[in-house]
Amino acid sequence: MSETPTPTQDRIVKAASRLFHASGIRAVSVDAVALEAGVTKRTLYYHFRSKDDLIAAYLEGRDQPNLSAFQRWFDAAPGDVADKVKGIFHKLEEAAQHPHWKGCGFLRTSVELVNQPGHPAMVRGRAHKMRVESWFCSVLAEAGAGPQASVVARQIMVLLDGCFSVVLLHREPAYMAAAGDAAAILVRASLPTKR
C-alpha cells in the first residue's frame, strides 16, 4: 500500500478515481473501471483484492491533494485570517461553476457506505476530514484564537461540508459565498479585538 505503485496500478487507480468521482462508487462497475484503464478485469483483480480495496485506494489518492488545495487557496488569498478563510470558499465557488463539479468524494462515498462504518473508505474519509480540521485549528491558534480555535475550526468544517451538500443538490454556487461570509464572521468573532 505504501510501496511505489506500478504504472499499471497507477492507471487503474486513476481510472477508478475518474469514474467513481463522476458517478459514485455503486454506479460504477469493476468492468467499467477495467475498460477505462485499458486493462482486463482479471488484471485489475491481480493488483487489487476487491472493489472495496479499489475504493479505498481512490480516496487515499485524494487526501493530500485536497488538503493541499485548501492550503494553497488560503495562502494565495489577501487580507487577514478571516479573509483568507473566506478565500477558500471563494475558490470553491469558482470550482463549483463547472458543470462537471461533483462535490466532495469523501462525503459522497460516506453516504454510499452509510451502513458500513468500519469500511476502509469510511476510515480514510474521517481521517481526511480530521486532517483538514486540524489544519484550520492550527491556523486559527496561530492567529490568536486561543481556546476558541477548535470550536471555530469545527464550525468551518460544517460550513465547508454543508456547501458541498447544498450545492450538489441545488447547483447554486452562490451558497458558497454566503458560507464564506459566515466563516469570516465566525473567525473574526473568535479573535481578540484589533485595537
Next chain:
Amino acid sequence: MSETPTPTQDRIVKAASRLFHASGIRAVSVDAVALEAGVTKRTLYYHFRSKDDLIAAYLEGRDQPNLSAFQRWFDAAPGDVADKVKGIFHKLEEAAQHPHWKGCGFLRTSVELVNQPGHPAMVRGRAHKMRVESWFCSVLAEAGAGPQASVVARQIMVLLDGCFSVVLLHREPAYMAAAGDAAAILVRASLPTKR
C-alpha cells in the same frame, strides 16, 4: 399521486421509507421492499410504475413531517429568535445520539442520484430544502433582519446540511452544538442592536 392512497399503497411506501432511509436507495432492492411490506413484488409493481416512482413517493412522504419538526422545535425553544434557531440544532443533536440516526434522506438520496439531476426525487429534494429555507427567511424577516434575512437563511441551511453530512461521517453529534452556536451568532449579527 394526490388521491388518497389505498392501505396497500400506504404499507408499501412506509416499508420503502424504512428501508431506503436505513440503507440508501441503491442498497435496497425492490424485492426487499415487497418483503418488508408483506406483498408480492408483482403487487408492488401494480401500484408503482418503477423503483424510481417508489423513491419519489418515499421523499414526498418526508417533506411536510421534516419541515413540521423544525417548526415544532423552533416554537418549543425558549428565548429570542437566535436562541430558537439554536434550539433546532440542539434537538437535532439529541436525535443524532441514537445509533439508528441516518441523517437527511433528501441529501443522501441526492448523492446517490448525482448523475440524474432531473430525477423526480432530486426535484422533490430541492423543493423540500427550498421550503425550509423560505420558512427560515420569513422567520428572520419577521424578527427584523431586513434584507439580510435571505442571506442568513442560506447560511443556516448550509450549517444544517453540513451537520447532517459531518455527523453522518464522524458520528460525533457535538458538531451540531458548534453549528447551533454559529447559527445564533449569525442571526444576532443580522438583527438591529437591542438597545
Next chain:
DNA sequence: CAATGTATATTCACTGTACGGTATACATGA
C-alpha cells in the same frame, strides 16, 4: 334472483442482464 361482465387487486413463475469475483492458461524476463 341468478347469470354475466368488468375493473381492481393480487399471486407465481419467469426473463434478461449486469455484477463481483475466479479458474485456468499463456507470456515475458531475470
Next chain:
DNA sequence: TCATGTATACCGTACAGTGAATATACATTG
C-alpha cells in the same frame, strides 16, 4: 525455472421488471 503480469472465458447471484393467470367486488341485465 520461477515470479510477475496479462488474457479468455466463465460462475453464481442478485436485480429491475414482466406475462399470464387468478381472486374479489360490484354493477348490469335476463
